[in-house]
Amino acid sequence: MDALVSEVKRMRLLISAVSLLLFLPPHGNAQTPAAGGDENNRLPVKRVVLYKNGVGYFEHQGRVQGKQDIAVTFTSGQLNDVLKSLTVLDLNGGRITGISYGSQAPMEKQLGDLRIPLGEKTSLSEFLSALRGARLEVRNAQSVVTGRLLSVERKTRISGGTTLEVDYISLVTDSGEVRTSEVSPAFSVRLLEHGLTSKVDRYLDLVSSERAPDARRVVISTDGTGERSLFVSYISEVPVWKSTWRIVLDPKNGPLLQGWAIVDNTVGEDWTNVELALVAGAPQSFVQNLSQPFYARRPELPVSGGVSFAPQTHEATLIPGNAVLSGAVTDPSGAVIAGATVKAWDAAGNLAGQTVTDAAGQYAFDSLPAGGLRLEISEQGFNSAIIPGISISNDRPARQDATLNVGGQAQTVTITTAASQFQPESAMTAAGVAGSGKMLGSGAGLGKRNFAPPPGFGAGSGGGIGGGVYRMSGVPAAKAQVLGDLFEYKLKTPITIRRNQSALVPIVQSPVTAEKVSIWNDQAGLPRPQRALWLTNTSDLTLDGGTFSVLEDETFAGEGIFDPIRPGERRLLSYAIDLAVIADSAQRSEPRRVARVRIDKGVLTQETEIREKKTYTFRNEDASPRTVIVEHPVRTGFKLRSAAQPVETTADWMRFRLDVAPKQTAALEVEEVRPEQATWMVSNITSDQLATFVQDRTIDKNIEAALRRVQAQKDVIDDFDSQKEARDNEAQKIYDDQQRLRENMKALKGSPEERALLQRYTQQLDNEETRLAALQKETEQIEAKKEAAQAELDRTIRALSFDVTL
DSSP states (O other): OHHHHHHHHHHHHHHHHHTOOOOOOOTTOOOOOOTTOSGGGOOOEEEEEEETTSEEEEEEEEEEESSOEEEEEEOHHHHHHHHTTOEEEEOTTOEEEEEEEOOOOOHHHHHHHTTSOOOSSOOHHHHHHHTTTOEEEEEOSSOEEEEEEEEEEEEEEEETTEEEEEEEEEEEOTTSOEEEEEOOTTOEEEEOSTTHHHHHHHHHHHHHGGGSOOOEEEEEEEEOSSEEEEEEEEEEEOOOOEEEEEEEEOTTTOOEEEEEEEEEEOSSSOEEEEEEEEEOSOOOOOOOOOSSOOOOOOOOOOOOOOOOOSOOOOOOOSOOOOEEEEEEEEOTTSOBOTTOEEEEEETTSOEEEEEEOOTTSEEEEEEEOSEEEEEEEEOTTBOEEEEEEEEEOSSSOEEOOEEOOBSOTTOEEEOOOOOEEOOOOOOOOOTTTTSSSTTTTTOTTTTTTTSOOOTTOOOEEOOOOSSOSSOOOOOOOEEEEEETTEEEEEESSOEEEOTTEEEEEEEEEEEOEEEEEEEEOTTSOOSSOEEEEEEEOOSSSOBOOEEEEEEETTEEEEEEEEOOBOTTOEEEEEEEEOTTEEEEEEEEEOOOEEEEEEEETTEEEEEEEEEEEEEEEEEEOSSSOEEEEEEEEOOTTOEEOSSOOOSEEOSSEEEEEEEEOTTOEEEEEEEEEEEEEEEEEGGGOOHHHHHHHHHHTOSOHHHHHHHHHHHHHHHHHHHHHHHHHHHHHHHHHHHHHHHHHHHHHHHOOOOHHHHHHHHHHHHHHHHHHHHHHHHHHHHHHHHHHHHHHHHHHHHHHHHOOEEEEO
16 A cells, blocks of 8 residues: 555656646547537438348438538447448539548557657656656755756665665766665656657647547548538448347237347437338458558668678579470370470570470470570481471460471471460450449449439449449338348338437237147256247248247246247247146167078178167146147167157157147157168188077078088088198108108218118108108199089079078
8 A cells, every 4th residue: 555655646746747737639639529510511320221240231311512521420449340331422413522530540659759668557667767868857855956867776675674665766967976866755856858848748648548539530521513412321330139029829819929129229329210121140241440540560671881892703594584485296196205305495506495295295494585496306216306486485475386207316307387375365354344443433333233323323432332322212010021141121110219229129020820839858857848839930021030928818928039930930939837747758678689681692691670669658637638749869870660750850859749638648659770780701600600690590591501501511621621631741741751861861871781771761761752642642632622612612602692581
């Protein structure tokens, strides 16, 4: 608190020291009258169109005489929308000579122009620091010091056991002495430098301007003879209009729908006898700060420090020019020649470029010098070609095709064909629209789409309304019409809404078709069904989304909310809890069962089903019957199999209808199945899997018999594999034994005993070779039998074809 009091005293001392007694309004922000100003210059609002995205379209119409200025005042927020949408037309031969409005630079820019480094929120020490170098007179309780401000420093001081942060100001006197004074409650400063006081005045003006009324005056200047009509239109930010509905249940005359719109006038001007239209749509709109001057940031370059006289070496040319030349190289039959060498020579005989043709026979140069060129094209097996006199330029690409004749490469043929240049498509300009500029602002092209302009439809400024000025007279509740994806409620009679007031405007009153039902959705978490109206929009109007209230027997029955409803669309609208109906639900699932078995092209397919049944039970304790609408979820993969069918289906729910008599109980069964599928290759089915199929009864007897035949044939093949494996194992043992005998024979030295042993080893090897030959023959026979058995198995499997429903 002490620090706050001290800061307040310092600011008061500062204001006293610099004698800031004038409170001037900021430049360029003089107070302006309200919209309309003088009654003679008043331009009243005639038409208002309000949209759901928070913007409104406004039309003003009035009379002007001779050279007359019309002023309209907006807020800064409105001005941004006005500047990007304003359309002004002076009808009956007049013209618009200009439109002006008050403008000012951003606060940061204006403060920067003062050359005093101060922000919008400045403390006393920051203010004094910004005056560094200025001549000041500083007074305190002990002395008076005059000099130039050197610095303002904050130091810590301990006094009476308390630590304080104290500011000290230092001045350099005329004698060169540095004097320091504490900035205390008895401290005061007087500005001695010429012109500084006025800058401080200007700074305080700028800061105080933030509290000035936000009014931006737009002045429209007209020129012409006699009395004329002036039209002004623009968009502006407005509150979003809301719709609210009443449904009156009359047993004699049927249900009646009544719609109201809540409209708020906050633009600061009365709407007197205006044509009001309410559009239930949100056309694209945005906010851009056009009314605020914008400064672009430019790059800052350093000043050159001097001129260098040292010799310089400049880089060689990388791209000699920007001329483009391309073409195709073919033989006389039209076939492309890939890999041909293409050289381009300039007029001085210098090689300007070299390339080869691609796989499509195409070549291209994109950086040739403009002027005359000579092409040389060569490829092995073809006569070389020279094409002189090709003229190319930087303005447009050129093309030169060439044909090489078959022959020796030493022969050269000169072709005199010149390059063809691409001709860009000519731009088509509609001079009567806006291309030449001759029709801009004339107003002559406005309103010609569907009707001729009225007499005297003269020059204007703008050009963006396209016939929006001249409208057919409206037919005098509200008229609804479709506007593309939008729809509009247009009041048949003019309406008056004073500024800063709101109104409840009638937009719809029409009989509709509505059936009273009860809705049950067990996933909604409600203890009882909801009372609802199954409403069909039998009117020719689109009902805008909003709240609704239900009146029955001249009594409030409930309320709810709905989305937009198109003509002819039926919608459930819940509004209360039905206390007379008790609801319950139970769900039962059956285990997975196989419903169908198919065998085709060697693949066994089992189609299974998961069956679920849900039972909804309702008890009606009322003396009158009930129609219950049951909402059952739509589940991915499930199909409905019950006898009960939904009366309608949405993206998430199936709706079933169930009638419940008074004091009775009724039930609804919803049965669904989810099909699944599993496949096996018949050739891969094992005996254990076959036993499982039989045990689970997932195949019938015919399929079982067929699979057993397949299994028996597979057993035959397995037996052949076993026989072959046995002989392979025996042959491997013989190979191993022969390797052992050969190693032993290498170690024998030639003694009588060793010779006898060698003879025995030789006989054993001979016997084993005889057995190996027999084994090889037996293996070949087994392989042949196996191949025959495999072919028989394949034929058996291909012949299988079953489609059985279990």
